[in-house]
Every structure is written in structure tokens, then in C-alpha cells.
Amino acid sequence: MELFTPEFGLVFWMFVAFACLYFILAKWGWPFIIKSMEERADLIDKGVAYAQQAKANLDNAKAEADKLIAEAQSQQADILREAARMRTELIEKARSDAAEEEKKVRAASQISLEQARKEAEKQMRLEMGDLALQIAEKVIRRNLSGDDAQRALVDQYLNEVETKN
């Protein structure tokens, strides 16, 4: 049947037409189109991924910022509490230091007072001794003069001593 027998001329021209079409499109058409489309698909994919990443980052950033603020607030509270504690501690310490110092000073002054007293006693004893010795010496030297005279002498020396001191 005519329909089922391929016509030679038509086969020939069909082949020529297809060959030309293929040559033109394979050289200048399809590779460029496919490359462009794939590039664009890649670009879009990357864009979507980038946007998702950016959104995630933004969400993260918000959470991070909140966290930071909370942290800062707690830190601030900590610092304030610490400062208060330190202040009271300082005051306490200063107070106790001062008390101790005072005690020390007082003890030291007592000691020095005692020492001074002892010193004075010692001094006085020495002086009294000396004085007694002098008096005794003078008494012995003028032994022979009258009682009145001796008494007057003693008075005189005592006066001397008193004025000396």
C-alpha cells in the first residue's frame, strides 16, 4: 500500500532537513540554552539556600542577642550584688581594722605609759637615793653643830631639793 512504503525522495529530504536542523541547533542552540537554564536553576537554588541561611542567621541573631542581653542583665545584677557585698565588707573591715588599731595603739600607749612610769620610778629612786646620800653626807659632815642648827640645815636641804625638782 502506498501509505506504508516510504518514498525515497521524502526520506532523502527528511534526512537532509533533520541533519541541517541538528547541525544548527546542536552548534548554536541547545548547548547554550541548556547551560543558561542550568545556570539559572543553580542561581535560584543558591538564592533560596542563601535566603534560608540568612533567615536562620537572623533568627539565631535575635536569639543570640536576647541571650546576650539576659546574660548582661544577670551579670549586672551579679556585679551590683558583689559591689554591695564588697562595700559592706570593706566598711566592716575598715571598722574592725580601726578597732584593732585603736586597741593596739591603746595597748602600746599603756605599755609606754607603764614604761615611763617605771622609768620615772627608777629615776626617782635613783634621785631619791642620791638625794638621801647627799643629805646623809651633809648631815654627817655637820654632825657636831646644835640640834637647831641641824634641823635648820635639814630644812634648808629639803628646800633645796624641792626647788631643784
Added chain:
Amino acid sequence: MKSKIITAVVALVIVVLMGMGYDSSARHHSHEQAGEVDVKELIFEHLGDAYGWEVPFNHSQSIPLPIIVWGKDGLHCFMSNRITGGETYEGYKISTSEDYHGKVVQVLDDGSEYRPWDFSITKNVAGIAIAAVLVIVMVMSLKRWYARNGMKAPRRLKGALELVVDFVYTDTIRPILGKNAPKYASYLMTAFFFILTMNLLGLIVIFPGGANLTGNIAVTLVLAVLTFLITNFSGTKEYWKEIFWPDVPVMLKFPAPIMPLVELLGIFTKPMALMIRLFANMMSGHMVVIVLISLIFVFTSQFSVGVGAGTIVPSLAFTLFMLLLDTLISFIQAYVFTLLSAIFISMAIVEPHTHETK
């Protein structure tokens, strides 16, 4: 309201045109069988090729096309309108004999007919050329868009074109062929768009369309042979091994090579199926449409003009339905051809199986 008026006008115009068509059709065939419509002749005339492209509503005039023949006395080129009326020109005429019906033959000195090498630009060849130019224009316009606009997505017609390209390449060829896709994409895409364009052109009834291109076995033969050649020339060692020494029990391949024979046959049946599928689908679509339209004239000649006129509306409704169906089939068949070609190629470039079968 407005749309109803438009519908009524269009319907009226169609009916009048159909009447005119009936008129010229009846006149055309009247010299053969008075008043009778030779439906078979009508169908084969529409499905077949022609030397010249008929214009609507006119059977005596047609767009002349060049006839190129290589006869016993060398090359002859002339326009088809010199012989389509039944005349003989430079010893050539369109045969009416049984053997070469409707083809250009050379009348030899002894009166016998000799069929020369016929390279005529027939209606189908011209149709193929138009389809090829259309495909080039479409694809190049898309390419120019990318060259000019870079990453911007095309709109309108180019957007639709890109959608189809994306569908065929990204969703079909690439998953099937994988990393080999770019190598074969040019052939497969060209085949797809060429077939699609030819299919759709065949559905347009007047001049740039109307040629039954993919419903012609010569056209599908070329396409199938190309797939056959590409498949087998890119066949790997593993592909040929699976044909001549497949993994089946030895008694199936030696001494009697049953499986190799089956496999070898498969090489040829696959493209054969491609050829016949496309051809038969498109041809039958055209045929059904022509038969439906012919019903009007058959009923008119068999019964009366009134019966024929009554057939117009249902016949046109069915025709419209068939044409819509054919539009779908045009796409499906182009897609199926591309899909199967891609699958055949992917089967030919198979790598050795990783699992050992001993």
C-alpha cells in the same frame, strides 16, 4: 450577549464554507463517479503526498512546487503546475496507472512508464522545511533571549517554550541519561521539537500546515533510523555482551543461540516500534478527522442534502473533539518518541553491573 453574536456569526460562516467545500468537492469528483463521493480516494489524497500545495476551497488551483527528477535522460527541474493538470512536460507526467499512482513518471519511447529518481520538493518536503525553519526560529529566539537577558526568566511565548525545554530536558532526558545527558541532549531535543512542530503543523488545515508529515512513514523512518544509529554506535562493550552473551543459563545461548537471537531482534524491533507508533498515531488522527468530515458528503450523496446538512453539526463537534485530542496526541507522541529514544540510548551506554552474577 456579544459573545453569543460572535458565536452565531462564526457558526454561520463555517456552515457556508462547508457548503462551498461540499460544492467544490462534489465537482471535483463528479467526473469520476457522478455525484458519488469516493471517500477512500479522498482520504488517501489527504493523507498522502502531493506535487503542489492545495489552497482552501479550490481544487483546480494549488501552490506550485518544484519537481526535481533524475530520469533516463538526466536531471529535470520544473514547477509542478506544468503537470498537475494531467499534462506531459518534457516527457514527464503524473501517473494514473496502478503501479505509480499519483507519482511523477517518465514516459518512455515505447509508451511504458519509468519511475525516475524523484527529489521533488513535494508538499511534505516543503512542510518539513517549514517545520525545520519554525523550530530554528523558536529555538534561536529562546537562545537570543538568554544571550541578551542572562539570568532573567523569559515571558510569554518564550516562557512557554522554556517550560517545554525544561520539561523535556530537566525532567526527562537528564534523569534517564544522567551524566551523559548533555552529549545526547541536542539530538533528543531536536527530535522532540521537530516532531512536535510537524505534528502540530499537520493539524492546521490550510497552507503552512495541512501536510500529513509525521503520519508519513518516510518521515518516521528517518527519525527511527537516526535513533537506531545513535543507539548502536554509542553501544558499550557491556551492551553488546548483553546481546550476544546475556546472563541466562548456558543452554539458552549454546548450542542454539536462542537468547542472542531474541536480543538481536530486539535491536531492530525497538526503532521499528518507534517508527510505527508515531506514524500510526498521527496518521490515524488525520484519518479520523477526514472520515468525520467526509460523513457530511457521504450522507448527502447517499440520502439527501437535508440529511447531509443535519450531519454537519455532530460531525463538526466530533471533528473539533478529535482535533483537540490530536493536539494532545501531538505532544504525547513527540514526548514518547524522545523518551523512548533516551531510554534506548541509556540502555546502550550501560556500564558493567556492579554485582557479579555467576
